[in-house]
Amino acid sequence: MKPPIQDRIHTLIVPLVNSSLLVPSALIAEVINIAKLIRVPRSEKWMLGLLNWRARPVPVVSFDFLLTSDLHPAGPKSKIVIFYPLPGRKPWDFFGVLTSAEPQPRTFSDAQALSNTVENDNPYAAVTIKLETFVACIPDLDALKAVFYPDNI
Amino acid sequence: MTELNQYVRIGLWGVEYLLPSSASLSIEQRENLILNDEPADTNITAWRAVESERWPALYLNAELELTRGDDWQRAVFLEARPHPIGLIADEVQLLPRTDVHVEPFTPLGPSPTARGHLFSGVWVRGNQLILVFEPNGLISYLQKLSEVENIDQTGRIE
Numbered sequence: 001m002k003p004p005i006q007d008r009i010h011t012l013i014v015p016l017v018n019s020s021l022l023v024p025s026a027l028i029a030e031v032i033n034i035a036k037l038i039r040v041p042r043s044e045k046w047m048l049g050l051l052n053w054r055a056r057p058v059p060v061v062s063f064d065f066l067l068t069s070d071l072h073p074a075g076p077k078s079k080i081v082i083f084y085p086l087p088g089r090k091p092w093d094f095f096g097v098l099t100s101a102e103p104q105p106r107t108f109s110d111a112q113a114l115s116n117t118v119e120n121d122n123p124y125a126a127v128t129i130k131l132e133t134f135v136a137c138i139p140d141l142d143a144l145k146a147v148f149y150p151d152n153i
Numbered sequence: 154m155t156e157l158n159q160y161v162r163i164g165l166w167g168v169e170y171l172l173p174s175s176a177s178l179s180i181e182q183r184e185n186l187i188l189n190d191e192p193a194d195t196n197i198t199a200w201r202a203v204e205s206e207r208w209p210a211l212y213l214n215a216e217l218e219l220t221r222g223d224d225w226q227r228a229v230f231l232e233a234r235p236h237p238i239g240l241i242a243d244e245v246q247l248l249p250r251t252d253v254h255v256e257p258f259t260p261l262g263p264s265p266t267a268r269g270h271l272f273s274g275v276w277v278r279g280n281q282l283i284l285v286f287e288p289n290g291l292i293s294y295l296q297k298l299s300e301v302e303n304i305d306q307t308g309r310i311e
Contacts, residue, residue, distance in 0.1 A: 036280075038282050038284075039216070040260060040272065040284065041215070041216045041217040041218075041271070042216075042217055042265040042271060042294075043260060043261065043262055044261070044262035044263075046262075047260075047261050047262055050258075050275065050282050050284075052277060052280060052281075052282050055256075055277050056256050056277065057256055057258045057275035057277065057282055059258075059260070059261050061261065089259075090257065090259060092256065092257050092258070092259075093259055095261070147262070148261045148262065149259065149261070150262070150263050151263065151264050151269070151270075152259075
């Protein structure tokens with residue numbers, strides 16, 4: 001028997017260069033094609049630049065750099081995933097994450113399907129999960145908030 | 154003389170920035186400034202002499218790194234303590250606030266100055282994004298740079 005619809009977990013698999021993110025779909029506003037970014041002087045290496053998204057400025061970050069300290073340029077299949085503001089942030093604090101390929105929607109039947117965790121030592125990953133042939137990490141939103149807005153936590 | 158309801162558009166090496174005109178004390182022509190004849194000794198490019206004071210002005214490139222050069226015409230002086238401090242610009246233009254719609258923007262990561270981030274908004278002009286300086290952050294940044302003794306040949310602070 002299929003589990004009730006309300007128990008299903010809708011996610012997006014966000015491919016990075018060396019790993020993937022597993023993100024609840026509710027956190028994501030849109031996935032868009034690569035667009036021109038403008039540099040923000042004196043910002044951190046993981047801050048790639050500012051995007052003009054729907055006539056608002058949205059900072060785009062390299063999650064690859066946060067996970068591995070390697071900075072990779074956008075590739076031909078790269079996209080930008082626009083996230084809604086993190087909990088407690090201003091309504092305009094959308095941010096984007098550079099991907100290495102097109103994100104894929106994935107629905108899990110229940111939380112049990114996400115229980116195959118593997119060891120995780122990255123401070124920006126809440127948990128790392130084994131999925132068939134690859135592992136994906138679920139971002140730690142509190143850790144992201146602390147690195148994005150260290151002066152305001 | 155600037156009015157309160159204006160922005161100052163500042164061109165630095167081909168990149169434009171905005172500054173709320175309320176933060177701008179004066180905009181001075183190059184010929185009204187005293188050029189620093191010994192730039193190797195300090196990061197200050199020019200001074201404005203006001204009574205018994207000298208207000209320093211710094212020349213930054215598009216990345217807001219200290220730089221040197223002669224291809225500039227004006228300096229924008231910001232109200233600061235103990236004395237105003239200037240930002241040298243390739244171009245300066247006053248814009249009526251009604252022509253400018255600034256969207257709020259929170260820079261990510263730690264602020265580069267003791268008084269906060271360098272930017273607080275962005276003017277979205279068609280496809281173009283123009284960063285808007287946060288005056289307190291910019292003043293703190295310029296003051297910090299003016300106190301650094303030397304820059305290397307790339308213009309980066311040692």
